[in-house]
Amino acid sequence: MANYRSGFVTLLGRPNVGKSTLINKLIGEKITITSPIAQTTRNKLKGILTTDNGQIIFVDTPGVHKPHHRLGEILVKNAKSAINGVDMVIFVIDSSEEPGRGDEYILNFLISNKTEFIVALNKWDLVNKEFRNLRLDQYRRFFGINRNFQIVSASQGEGCSELVDMALNFLPEGPKLYGEETICDQPLDNLLSDLVREQVLKNTREEVPHSVAVKIEKMEEMKRKNGKVFTAILATIIVERSTQKGILIGKKGSMLKMIGQSARANMSKLIDCPVHLELFVKVIPNWRKKESRLIEFGYEEDF
Numbered sequence: 327m328a329n330y331r332s333g334f335v336t337l338l339g340r341p342n343v344g345k346s347t348l349i350n351k352l353i354g355e356k357i358t359i360t361s362p363i364a365q366t367t368r369n370k371l372k373g374i375l376t377t378d379n380g381q382i383i384f385v386d387t388p389g390v391h392k393p394h395h396r397l398g399e400i401l402v403k404n405a406k407s408a409i410n411g412v413d414m415v416i417f418v419i420d421s422s423e424e425p426g427r428g429d430e431y432i433l434n435f436l437i438s439n440k441t442e443f444i445v446a447l448n449k450w451d452l453v454n455k456e457f458r459n460l461r462l463d464q465y466r467r468f469f470g471i472n473r474n475f476q477i478v479s480a481s482q483g484e485g486c487s488e489l490v491d492m493a494l495n496f497l498p499e500g501p502k503l504y505g506e507e508t509i510c511d512q513p514l515d516n517l518l519s520d521l522v523r524e525q526v527l528k529n530t531r532e533e534v535p536h537s538v539a540v541k542i543e544k545m546e547e548m549k550r551k552n553g554k555v556f557t558a559i560l561a562t563i564i565v566e567r568s569t570q571k572g573i574l575i576g577k578k579g580s581m582l583k584m585i586g587q588s589a590r591a592n593m594s595k596l597i598d599c600p601v602h603l604e605l606f607v608k609v610i611p612n613w614r615k616k617e618s619r620l621i622e623f624g625y626e627e628d629f
C-alpha cells in the first residue's frame with residue numbers, strides 16, 4: 327500500500343472561476359461562501375480533506391486581480407502570501423473561456439515563484455461539446471503539454487475525486503496534521519459574518535457592491551422561558567454610502583428582513599442551534615481605504 331501523504335494546497339485563480347465551489351465539493355460541506363459575484367472570498371480559509379491515502383489542507387484565496395485600492399492590494403497580497411509554505415497549488419481555470427491575461431499573470435507568478443501546480447479546468451460542463459477538443463488544445467498550448475491537467479465541473483462534482491488523487495501525488499509523505507473531524511479552522515465570527523455578506527450580495531446584486539463588510543458585534547447563548555436554548559447574534563452591515571444603506575434596508579425594512587431570514591437559517595445550520603439575529607446597517611465613508619477599519623472588519627494582512 328502507498329504511504330500516507332499530507333500537506334497544504336492552495337486553490338489559485340481569477341475571481342469567479344469556482345474556487346469556493348470546488349473546495350465545497352471536495353470537502354463535502356458548505357464551509358466557504360459562493361455567489362455568482364466575483365470576489366466574495368475575502369479571507370483565507372482552510373478546508374481539510376482526510377482520505378484513506380492522505381490528508382489535504384486546502385487554503386482558499388481571493389482571486390488574483392489588479393489592485394485598485396487598499397482592499398484590492400490586501401487581497402492580492404494575501405493570495406501571494408497564501409502560496410508561501412504550501413506544498414502545491416491547484417490553478418483553477420474557467421474553461422468556458424479561452425485563456426486570458428488574468429490567467430497569464432497567475433501563470434507567470436507561479437513560474438517565477440517556482441511553485442508546483444496542477445491545473446483544474448473547471449466549468450467544463452459549460453464548454454460546448456464541439457469545442458471541447460479545441461479548448462483543451464488551447465489550454466495545452468497555454469500551459470505546455472507536460473503540465474498535469476484535470477477536467478472538472480465543480481458544480482456537478484465531476485472529476486473531483488481524480489483531482490484529489492492527482493493532488494495527493496504531489497504531497498510529501500507524512501502523517502495527518504489535523505484530527506479527522508476538523509473541517510475548518512476559521513474563527514466562527516468570520517464564518518457567521520460571511521453568511522450575512524453572502525445574502526447581501528445575493529439579494530442586492532450590483533446595487534450594493536463589494537464595499538460591504540459585516541461585523542459580528544455580539545453573540546450570546548440565551549434561554550427562552552420554556553428552557554429552550556438559542557443563540558442571539560447582533561451584527562452590523564457596513565456600507566460606504568447612505569444610498570447603499572437605503573437599498574439594504576429596503577421598503578419598510580423588507581430587504582433587511584429578507585437578508586436576515588436567509589442568513590439566520592444558514593447560521594442555525596452552521597452552529598446547530600436556533601439563532602435570533604439582529605441586523606443593523608451603518609455608513610462609514612471610505613472604510614476600505616482606512617487601515618484601522620480593515621483590521622476591525624477582519625481583513626488583516628497575513629505575514
Ligand SMILES: Nc1nc2c(ncn2[C@@H]2O[C@H](COP(=O)(O)OP(=O)(O)OP(=O)(O)O)[C@@H](O)[C@H]2O)c(=O)[nH]1
Nearest residue numbers: 342343344345346347364365366367449479480481
Ligand atoms: N456551470 C458551472 N458553474 C460553476 C462551476 N463551478 C462554479 N460555478 C459557478 O461560478 C460562480 C462562481 O463560483 P465561486 O465558487 O464563488 O468562485 P470563486 O472562484 O471562489 O470566486 P471568488 O471568491 O470571487 O474568487 C458561481 O455562480 C458558481 O455556481 C462549474 O463547474 N460549472
